[in-house]
Amino acid sequence: MQKRVYIETYGCQMNEHDSERMLRLLEGISYFETKEPKEADLILINTCSVREKPEHKVYSALGRFKRLKGENDTIIGVAGCVAQQEGERLLDRIPYLDMVIGTQAIPVLPELVQKVEAFGQRICEVGFDLSGGYLKTSLPRGPLAKVKSYVTIMQGCDHFCSFCIVPYVRGRERSRPSDEIIEEVKRLAEMGVKEVCLLGQNVNGYGKGLAGELDFSQLLERINAVEGIERIRFTTSHPKDLSEELIQAYSRLSKLCEHIHLPFQSGSNKILNAMHRGYTRESYLEKIDHLRERCPSIALTADVMVGFPCEEEEDFRQTLDLIEKVRFDDLFSFKYSPRKGTRAAQFEDRVEERGKQDRLCILQEIQKRITFQKNQALVGFVEEILVEGQSRQGDRDITGRTRSNKIVNFEGGLSLVGKLVRVQVTKAYPHSLRGDIPGVELACFQECLVCRSG
Ligand code: SAM
Ligand code: SF4
Numbered sequence: 001m002q003k004r005v006y007i008e009t010y011g012c013q014m015n016e017h018d019s020e021r022m023l024r025l026l027e028g029i030s031y032f033e034t035k036e037p038k039e040a041d042l043i044l045i046n047t048c049s050v051r052e053k054p055e056h057k058v059y060s061a062l063g064r065f066k067r068l069k070g071e072n073d074t075i076i077g078v079a080g081c082v083a084q085q086e087g088e089r090l091l092d093r094i095p096y097l098d099m100v101i102g103t104q105a106i107p108v109l110p111e112l113v114q115k116v117e118a119f120g121q122r123i124c125e126v127g128f129d130l131s132g133g134y135l136k137t138s139l140p141r142g143p144l145a146k147v148k149s150y151v152t153i154m155q156g157c158d159h160f161c162s163f164c165i166v167p168y169v170r171g172r173e174r175s176r177p178s179d180e181i182i183e184e185v186k187r188l189a190e191m192g193v194k195e196v197c198l199l200g201q202n203v204n205g206y207g208k209g210l211a212g213e214l215d216f217s218q219l220l221e222r223i224n225a226v227e228g229i230e231r232i233r234f235t236t237s238h239p240k241d242l243s244e245e246l247i248q249a250y251s252r253l254s255k256l257c258e259h260i261h262l263p264f265q266s267g268s269n270k271i272l273n274a275m276h277r278g279y280t281r282e283s284y285l286e287k288i289d290h291l292r293e294r295c296p297s298i299a300l301t302a303d304v305m306v307g308f309p310c311e312e313e314e315d316f317r318q319t320l321d322l323i324e325k326v327r328f329d330d331l332f333s334f335k336y337s338p339r340k341g342t343r344a345a346q347f348e349d350r351v352e353e354r355g356k357q358d359r360l361c362i363l364q365e366i367q368k369r370i371t372f373q374k375n376q377a378l379v380g381f382v383e384e385i386l387v388e389g390q391s392r393q394g395d396r397d398i399t400g401r402t403r404s405n406k407i408v409n410f411e412g413g414l415s416l417v418g419k420l421v422r423v424q425v426t427k428a429y430p431h432s433l434r435g436d437i438p439g440v441e442l443a444c445f446q447e448c449l450v451c452r453s454g
Contacts, residue, residue: 005031006040011048017150029110042075047082051337069096081169087126102126147418149193154200162343189228198234204241217245224253240278250295257403263303267322268315299329299404307336307356309347331367375428387416407432
């Protein structure tokens with residue numbers, strides 16, 4: 001009998017990808033996805049605990065689903081970082097919760113669900129799997145209706161930045177064997193995927209601890225050779241591990257997209273030191289210069305935090321100064337949020353909430369201006385776009401991204417989905433671009449489609 005599963009996902013791409021993996025695995029025991037919680041036999045909340053706000057969302061989501069438990073006897077589970085962090089405490093706190101699924105328990109999810117179904121047992125599975133088997137991805141059986149796919153290449157982190165909960169909830173750094181990764185990329189290409197995004201907390205540390213394994217730039221080279229894959233991206237990189245080989249890969253590998261997400265967190269050496277980041281503002285800026293020398297068109301994005309303990313006005317000014325110097329294409333900016341169990345949670349001299357909020361607003365205003373200017377600078381240029389699907393802007397519009405990862409909306413048919421097309425940028429918005437397929441090329445596409453249908 002077919003059943004329905006609803007998954008609510010919070011947090012990073014890693015979580016989005018884990019949710020997809022859970023859906024694939026659950027198909028094996030006849031659970032199929034629904035977007036409606038009230039239709040679901042099983043509700044899973046895939047959680048994030050990197051900051052306080054997403055962590056709180058878990059409890060409000062559980063509150064919303066409580067009624068469904070009463071009405072339909074729905075099975076309810078919490079997965080991801082909050083599950084790993086809280087373990088049994090979650091079962092104690094939420095009496096109607098059936099399952100707590102740790103970050104490395106995804107492969108056994110179907111068995112856990114079957115146990116709950118058969119015995120009504122409440123389950124908590126938060127052990128760390130040292131074999132690394134939890135990294136294996138299960139691919140859908142049929143064709144994939146997608147042009148882009150994530151591929152996990154490693155999990156966990158050994159850096160222990162003083163603010164960060166990740167090493168505690170995702171475990172130590174573990175890389176997946178490269179043969180397994182290449183095999184998965186080849187299968188994705190056969191299913192029609194054109195772009196892969198390699199995922200890990202610190203992808204440029206790939207291969208450490210696996211004897212005889214490729215390093216990250218060698219892995220990229222192997223993926224670059226996979227037929228059918230047109231574009232390669234990766235996230236996230238740590239500035240400390242950004243090697244010369246990786247920088248050179250941008251000028252060598254034709255499918256590697258000209259974009260890097262390189263979180264800097266702060267522009268002040270005093271704060272970087274307290275964060276235990278392992279680099280200085282000077283060495284970060286040097287790496288940026290070097291990247292731009294090798295690949296002048298590279299787009300740069302980063303994560304930055306304000307209000308870390310002891311951050312004074314001068315430290316914040318240095319963060320703004322670094323932003324103005326680099327001129328990032330975009331930034332993800334956060335207020336520091338103390339995380340229980342991390343070293344920084346014990347630091348004194350906390351910045352008041354009001355002060356953090358004010359700094360965040362100032363920083364975001366500056367970045368908004370730079371992002372818009374960067375978008376405006378593309379007007380008139382022709383960009384290669386990988387068409388992803390219908391645009392939310394209107395029925396006649398389709399959408400895709402430039403190699404530098406900027407969203408472009410333009411008029412065109414859905415037959416172009418999965419194709420690389422050249423689009424002239426005609427207008428810039430704060431978070432996207434508008435464009436047109438140049439007349440001659442549009443005519444050519446139309447002809448190609450006619451030829452093919454004939
Ligand atoms: N591995 C990546 C790196 O080294 O930069 C970051 C991964 S972390 C999940 C994503 C981002 O969340 C970080 O870059 C940081 O800006 C932010 N973050 C992590 N812990 C935080 C905290 N305690 N408070 C606020 N932001 C935090
Ligand atoms: Fe967290 Fe630092 Fe590891 Fe990134 S490198 S996941 S910020 S501990």
